[in-house]
Amino acid sequence: MFILNAAIRSWRQRLGDQPDIQAGDLDELADHLREGSADLNVSGLSEEEAFLVSARRLGDPEALAGEFATAEPGLRRRVRLRWMLVGALAMLVLRFLGDVVADLSTGGLAFMSVGTPVLGWTSGLLRLTIFVIGGLVIWRILASDATAMRIRNFGIWSLGMMSILVIALAFVVAAATMHGGTTWFLARSVNPAHLPDLAYVTYWLRTGLLLLLPVVLILMLWGLVRHRRKSD
């Protein structure tokens, strides 16, 4: 038995594999397909025939994607740049979160008079853990079909980007405030003689994390490109 919604979903998936057709275009074309099918159905064709004729009129996915690519040659690059921006913002937020949690715990340990090397390693390990786990979670969320669907349904892409920017900014401001607070707390709690050692260990751990950034970013982008627009 023919089910129109299932047929349109399957058609969308085939078209969604084309890298030059964006999520909004898919929605628009699917709407066209639906309305065209309805018109043909009213004029006497069966639902299945109407769908097939309407899909045929829209053209085959490869040819359609070629037309879209010609119409807007730089689009694919711009979309990738946007995703890179999202990835960079995510990294920024994660770094700040990692700093805050690590500093809070370091401050707590210092308050309990634990030795300086332990403080440094604890801080570094916490940052690394938060960075890796947070990165994996964000990757999973961004790459999931459901999120792609939600972003598209949110409507205007720029509005979605604006929301991400605002959320990231809020995170950064909050984290920076907490960061300042914990630094002040550390300066008061840790023995000044131990501060150079603490700074040395923390510096190398932070450098190590920074070296991981491009690798994680590339992995995230690879995941996004692979899973892009297979929603619905």
Place this chain on the structure above:
Amino acid sequence: MSLSKELIAASTTPLVLSILAQRECYGYALIKQVRELSGDRISWSDGMLYPVLRRLEAQGLITSFWRSAATGRRRRYYRIEKAGKQELVRLQEQWNLVGNVLGRLWREDPVCSY
């Protein structure tokens, strides 16, 4: 009589801009209106219109926006921009010029003065 592919392609932009100069519209309705106005003689292949709309939008001649249709589904509409209206005036002049020249040639005796 159906039009050649080249003529259909050349007339797409002025047709789209002319319809959008009258009212906001969505893709399927644009195709239907052109088909009706031309008595089915200008028949765009359905998929061809959307890349053209993307190109016109990238050129700043039109903009798109999403609105809920009567069915409750969201639908992408298009409206003409100021630059689009200026482009339409320019295209009208060009098409009028071509129409006038061809009209004169086909009405009058073909006399070549050179």
